[in-house]
Amino acid sequence: MANSMRYFATTVLAILLSVPSFTLSAERSPEAFSVGEIKADSGKMASGFLIVPKADDVGTEIPVTVVQGSQTGPVLALIAGIHGYEYATITALQQLRQTLDPASLSGTIILVHIANPPSFLGRTIYTSPVDGKNMNRVFPGDPDGSLSERIAHLITNAVIERADYVVDLHGGDGNEALFPYIYMPKVGDDRLDMASRNMAIAFGLEHIVIDDSALEAPENSTFVDRTALSRGIPAITTETGGRGLNSQQRVALTTAGAWNLLRHLKMVPGQASMNKSVVWLYDYKVLRSPITGIFRATVEEGSMVAKDSLIGTLHDFFGDFIGEIRTPVAGFVNYVVATPPVSEGEPVAMISQTTRATPLH
Ligand SMILES: [Zn+2]
Structure with missing residues (x-):
């Protein structure tokens, strides 16, 4: 371009x-x-x-x-x-x-x-x-x-x-x-x-x-x-x-x-409102596709998933089922791929573990 x-x-x-x-x-x-x-x-x-x-x-x-x-x-x-x-x-x-x-x-x-x-x-x-x-x-x-x-x-x-x-x-x-x-x-x-x-x-x-x-x-x-x-x-x-x-x-x-x-940062007037209800996410896992083909997500962003939950299914270019992606950890779905194409090794989702405890203390 x-x-x-x-x-x-x-x-x-x-x-x-x-x-x-x-x-x-x-x-x-x-x-x-x-x-x-x-x-x-x-x-x-x-x-x-x-x-x-x-x-x-x-x-x-x-x-x-x-x-x-x-x-x-x-x-x-x-x-x-x-x-x-x-x-x-x-x-x-x-x-x-x-x-x-x-x-x-x-x-x-x-x-x-x-x-x-x-x-x-x-x-x-x-x-x-x-x-x-x-x-x-x-x-x-x-x-x-x-x-x-x-x-x-x-x-x-x-x-x-x-x-x-x-x-x-x-x-x-x-x-x-x-x-x-x-x-x-x-x-x-x-x-x-x-x-x-x-x-x-x-x-x-x-x-x-x-x-x-x-x-x-x-x-x-x-x-x-x-x-x-x-x-x-x-x-x-x-x-x-x-x-x-x-x-x-x-x-x-x-x-x-x-x-x-x-x-x-005190760069403009006014009092900053600091978020008091943070959900801290840690040990995030990026799940990747083992194949090149079609990915169909079965979860939505922002949802919580249990360990071994189905995240999406994999299909060949004719639409036939060839595999599935499951999460190895329970956690929060930060993002999930929502369009069909996927290449081997590309991310299909990110799952994080969650805590309300502040991480620096
Ligand atoms: Zn970006």
Whole structure:
């Protein structure tokens, strides 16, 4: 879908939105903040494109908004569209852009509207149509690599490493029926773990998955959130969409989470409401198909299943039954594949064990 890039401006376009700030005091005004060529002065917002130059492919242009508050504060990066079919999060950042007021903001917000334009315009799940790579497996990227790797490298340098807090916004890919949840990394560093935990609780979704896998070296960080964490930056990954749906309910879930996170980080006025009824999920299992063919789910996202329950049946391309998927553990169905195609080794469902007990005490 390289030709799709024609829909983007070919040169950097920075739209400066002036917002009058009558309450500014000179000594508390922050400096301008730039991401690539996109520069936002104190109390203003600027939108434009991060340019990934052409190589063996035509490159791409990543739409980004920088919101620079009129008061000093932390830098929060909100990254949507690493998977381009997860539309609710992309729409949510567009709505945030329309409602954020730089004059009443303390700190800086970097909105990466669509991190993976080839996947978005090509309507592909999981992978880029240009290089066939899953962008959330190639971080921190490679400046001399394929397009997904070059995008990841640019986002790592221009966005993640500039931030104090990072949220990677996902939404269940186009084949996944998903019940909203958050991945909360727990990497064994008290400062990072407490900050990431508070971000997860502030985002407000009822279900939080504890991801306690060991932290990779910064050069092997693989995922967006772990790219941040391995550089000492707290981060979470949210999942608020599914099946390519772009419903206002899912969009609103995402924007509400972002606003409460902004209150928690004291970047906007108001008291954050911290979720007091979290269902903690742990020891999650991703069930995978042993064959290539057709998958027919027999459970729904958000349901509880007993050990050995049937999750779905497998069929050949003529529709004949050839097997079934059962869960080796009892638990909560985070997502289940809801469209027919499945290839050998691909996920068909994720099942987590649940507890109401807080995990850090
Ligand atoms: Zn995703």
